[in-house]
Amino acid sequence: MNHQIAIADGGPYLVSGGVPITSKAPIMSEHGEPLTWKTTTADAAEIKGRVALCRCGASDNKPYCDGSHARVEWDGTDNAPDGAYDERAKSYGGEGFEVFDDRPICVHAGFCGNRVTNVWKMAAKADDSRIRAEAMSMVERCPSGALTYAVDGETNEPDLPSEVAVIPDGPLWVSGGIEVTRADGSTLENRNRVTLCRCGQSGSKPLCDGSHKEAGFTG
Structure with missing residues (x-):
């Protein structure tokens, strides 16, 4: 079924x-x-x-x-919200790593930041592999999919x-x-x-x- x-x-x-x-x-x-x-x-x-x-x-x-x-x-x-996620989401970051954010479907689960930093700040510093890995983990724990990320232009989703x-x-x-x-x-x-x-x-x-x-x- x-x-x-x-x-x-x-x-x-x-x-x-x-x-x-x-x-x-x-x-x-x-x-x-x-x-x-x-x-x-x-x-x-x-x-x-x-x-x-x-x-x-x-x-x-x-x-x-x-x-x-x-x-x-x-x-x-x-x-x-009208349209598809890809049409609405804003891009953060740069070459090689991007974080996408669609605010109207955010549930405020809180996995996107801590007392030190957040994924939006980390996206701009993702040339450091440690920062990039932490940002990926945060995004993958977002239940709504308001946050996603792409590596070298290819979107990656958790299994x-x-x-x-x-x-x-x-x-x-x-x-x-x-x-x-x-x-x-x-x-x-x-x-x-x-x-x-x-x-x-x-x-x-x-x-x-x-x-x-x-x-x-x-x-």
Whole structure:
């Protein structure tokens, strides 16, 4: 069966094809900086033929839908940024190494910087292999794919499993190029990693834009 996600008009994400549903949480440093991801259900991924995942943010059975979208007021309007990632993303860096950044789909996961530096500063100094390696690691941990990088003009993506991971108090991290069909029947740009809003507040629905933090979303 093909892994697919269909967005119900005014309703949940309908996940089909036996997609593993896992949970990924950041491992933090003593300074409160995210270092890497931990899959908390690696050996017990829930795999069902079809599941409905909450999109409105009001379900009492998160991440699963309990029908709350029909009882609460929420705006499920599709406001995803126009065009493709390659058309929107800004380039940083120079010859041999570039970092690309698409702000409207940033979820503010925090892997792009620390108390010393960030990927935008490192992109300009990537002729140093140590700096380049650290920048690559930071970019590859970006769940939304807002950040990507290219080496000698060729984009390189991390090898990610085909799954839907629930980020605690945050979005759904969809990886492995799973097809996402919007409520109007069109398909979202197919990418190796995207994050889907589950607080109901994003201005880039169905994509997450980090609004869950300001909204105080939990679940």
